[in-house]
Amino acid sequence: MATKVFIPTPLRPFTGKQDVVELEGRTVGELLRTLITTYSDLRPHLYADDGRLRSFVNVYLNDDDIRYLQKEETEVKTGDTVSIIPSVAGGAPVDTSVRSSREGPPLTNEEVQRYSRHLIMPEVGVDGQRRLKAGRVLCIGAGGLGSPAALYLAAAGVGRLGIVDFDVVDYSNLQRQIIHGTPDVGRPKLQSARERIGAINPGVEVVTYETQLTSKNALDLFADYDVIVDGTDNFPTRYLVNDACVLLGKPNAYGSIFRFEGQASVFGVKGGPCYRCLYPEPPPPGLVPSCAEGGVLGVLPGVIGTIQATETIKLLLGAGEPLVGRFLIYDAWRMRFRELKLRRDPACPVCGDHPTIRELIDYEQFCGVSPARAPVVEPREMDSETTVGDLKRRLDRGDNVFVLDVREPQEFQICRIPGSTLVPLGELPSRLAEIPRGAGAPDIVVHCKSGVRSAKAARLLADRGYDRVQNLKGGILAWIDQIDPSQPKY
Amino acid sequence: MSCLRIADDALDAIRRHAAETYPDECCGALIGHARAHESAPSVLTAVPLPNQTEEGPRRRFLVRPGDYRHAEAQARAAGVELLGFYHSHPDHPARPSQYDLDHAWPNLSYVIVAVDGGTPGAVASWRLRADRLAFDEEGLEQTRT
Numbered sequence: 143m144a145t146k147v148f149i150p151t152p153l154r155p156f157t158g159k160q161d162v163v164e165l166e167g168r169t170v171g172e173l174l175r176t177l178i179t180t181y182s183d184l185r186p187h188l189y190a191d192d193g194r195l196r197s198f199v200n201v202y203l204n205d206d207d208i209r210y211l212q213k214e215e216t217e218v219k220t221g222d223t224v225s226i227i228p229s230v231a232g233g234a235p236v237d238t239s240v241r242s243s244r245e246g247p248p249l250t251n252e253e254v255q256r257y258s259r260h261l262i263m264p265e266v267g268v269d270g271q272r273r274l275k276a277g278r279v280l281c282i283g284a285g286g287l288g289s290p291a292a293l294y295l296a297a298a299g300v301g302r303l304g305i306v307d308f309d310v311v312d313y314s315n316l317q318r319q320i321i322h323g324t325p326d327v328g329r330p331k332l333q334s335a336r337e338r339i340g341a342i343n344p345g346v347e348v349v350t351y352e353t354q355l356t357s358k359n360a361l362d363l364f365a366d367y368d369v370i371v372d373g374t375d376n377f378p379t380r381y382l383v384n385d386a387c388v389l390l391g392k393p394n395a396y397g398s399i400f401r402f403e404g405q406a407s408v409f410g411v412k413g414g415p416c417y418r419c420l421y422p423e424p425p426p427p428g429l430v431p432s433c434a435e436g437g438v439l440g441v442l443p444g445v446i447g448t449i450q451a452t453e454t455i456k457l458l459l460g461a462g463e464p465l466v467g468r469f470l471i472y473d474a475w476r477m478r479f480r481e482l483k484l485r486r487d488p489a490c491p492v493c494g495d496h497p498t499i500r501e502l503i504d505y506e507q508f509c510g511v512s513p514a515r516a517p518v519v520e521p522r523e524m525d526s527e528t529t530v531g532d533l534k535r536r537l538d539r540g541d542n543v544f545v546l547d548v549r550e551p552q553e554f555q556i557c558r559i560p561g562s563t564l565v566p567l568g569e570l571p572s573r574l575a576e577i578p579r580g581a582g583a584p585d586i587v588v589h590c591k592s593g594v595r596s597a598k599a600a601r602l603l604a605d606r607g608y609d610r611v612q613n614l615k616g617g618i619l620a621w622i623d624q625i626d627p628s629q630p631k632y
Numbered sequence: 633m634s635c636l637r638i639a640d641d642a643l644d645a646i647r648r649h650a651a652e653t654y655p656d657e658c659c660g661a662l663i664g665h666a667r668a669h670e671s672a673p674s675v676l677t678a679v680p681l682p683n684q685t686e687e688g689p690r691r692r693f694l695v696r697p698g699d700y701r702h703a704e705a706q707a708r709a710a711g712v713e714l715l716g717f718y719h720s721h722p723d724h725p726a727r728p729s730q731y732d733l734d735h736a737w738p739n740l741s742y743v744i745v746a747v748d749g750g751t752p753g754a755v756a757s758w759r760l761r762a763d764r765l766a767f768d769e770e771g772l773e774q775t776r777t
Contacts, residue, residue: 151704151714152737186764187738198735200697207697228700230717231685232732232742233657233692234724413691413731495686 148225156183171214198229246276270459277458280304280367284335286443287373289321294451296339296346304349307331318440357502360386371395377424378505384417388493395453397446402475404446414466419487424509528612530621542584548599557629589614635771636757637674645678647752650720650745656689659719661703666713693719716741726756728767736760
């Protein structure tokens with residue numbers, strides 16, 4: 143049985159000018175495959191490289207779009223006709239210039255001298271430098287990524303730099319957060335950041351926000367800025383920054399780092415993808431370790447934060463090729479850059495064609511880290527816990543306690559609870575023989591750095607039939623704080 | 633370089649349509665005589681079509697299948713051919729964007745009119761290469777009606 147397939151005008155040169163061809167096939171997909179086999183020049187125009195029909199190719203069975211039938215599996219019966227009907231789409235380039243109309247205040251003689259290496263490049267020039275001077279950039283976080291980003295943006299002459307942070311400088315920050323120095327330990331990060339920026343470029347207006355970014359304040363905070371630099375280290379804030387940027391139509395110079403790998407992109411530009419197009423859902427809580435848990439090469443945020451600053455400067459200039467629709471992955475260990483193509487997802491809940499998220503939501507809950515969702519994640523009874531004070535008393539009394547440390551060997555080298563046994567969490571299932579059990583076996587107290595990994599380990603042991611397993615609240619950090627301050631924290 | 637001939641009236645209609653919809657994009661179909669022997673294809677009429685995009689008409693246009701069919705049927709009824717489509721680039725040059733390229737059909741002329749602050753400017757016509765990697769500009773020759 144042959145089925146009539148109607149060919150639209152632009153494709154007729156490929157079918158010998160015929161507007162109807164008759165083909166054999168049981169389903170629409172079979173017909174189309176026969177079509178592109180018979181007339182092979184059609185293939186690239188109908189199908190994308192991934193083998194899917196191109197978005198602007200519409201296939202109708204009689205009067206119905208097969209998208210709403212069984213797609214290419216739609217069966218064809220005697221007398222049916224199939225039509226290929228174009229959608230014709232296009233448009234001007236997406237405008238990545240954030241403030242093309244604002245030319246910015248004139249430059250002083252001192253500024254001309256300061257920015258001369260910019261001014262002599264035609265891509266920047268006086269006009270571009272004035273745009274930077276008029277530019278307003280908000281850095282979320284003055285940490286690993288925020289440090290280099292803020293330093294370079296200040297040096298480049300961005301007029302106003304806002305910084306959101308509520309942390310104080312810790313010794314463990316100094317390995318990578320180069321906007322802070324050793325004398326700053328214990329001081330608010332905003333203070334040291336302000337001083338460093340002032341020293342580099344007193345012409346920059348620094349606005350500090352000593353607060354946690356939340357769904358309540360994000361839109362107000364972002365409203366005054368042209369570009370948002372996301373230097374956050376956790377998923378709730380990352381989704382919050384993304385959604386707020388999309389809702390306000392502000393570009394998000396995104397970066398993230400872990401161990402030796404960094405990522406960067408520009409999200410939230412009209413027509414371009416957002417973070418949710420790439421990751422519609424956050425990972426289950428605890429699955430992706432933070433830098434505090436997994437570590438990070440100190441220089442890595444230097445590379446990624448500097449890329450974020452570069453993208454921000456191009457966005458303010460409205461020039462160059464921004465990292466929109468491209469996802470850059472940097473592997474510092476192998477020294478490789480890779481680039482993934484990224485497209486706006488028409489079904490994206492926040493930047494898609496029919497967005498379902500039209501205001502900011504509860505991101506702690508969305509990412510499963512707030513109590514509201516905790517019972518769903520852990521439907522079991524409360525896990526048994528103990529405190530460092532209690533453990534210390536039992537050890538001093540000479541109770542029969544088996545202290546199980548589930549951290550990694552390199553962490554064990556830094557500090558440990560005396561008498562503890564090291565079995566890293568990942569090796570625990572295959573090393574259960576080393577954990578005493580049965581009649582007369584000691585109580586087991588599991589610990590890690592701060593209590594997350596050990597909670598998993600305690601659950602694993604309980605599942606394997608160990609009773610009297612307790613998780614040490616606060617981990618070895620609590621032990622050092624409350625019991626043994628002579629040991630170093632990390 | 634191939635060439636597209638276009639009637640004065642049709643070109644004026646495109647410019648007017650582009651100015652009217654500014655700052656949004658406009659779109660429409662081009663119908664006329666197909667290429668024959670030595671003569672270039674020749675646009676007789678520009679048929680305005682509704683911009684049905686859901687991605688924001690400032691930077692996008694979309695002609696849906698129903699309107700495409702309508703344009704093709706209109707050409708057939710007049711005994712001529714569908715030659716291509718036009719659209720405007722508000723405050724952008726009359727050059728195809730990456731998005732234009734990603735969504736382009738072969739064997740059609742894509743006429744783009746730049747609109748600068750509401751005033752129609754340069755008009756250029758483009759055809760997709762067979763390998764889909766780029767557009768080639770084609771000459772645009774105005775004809776008296």
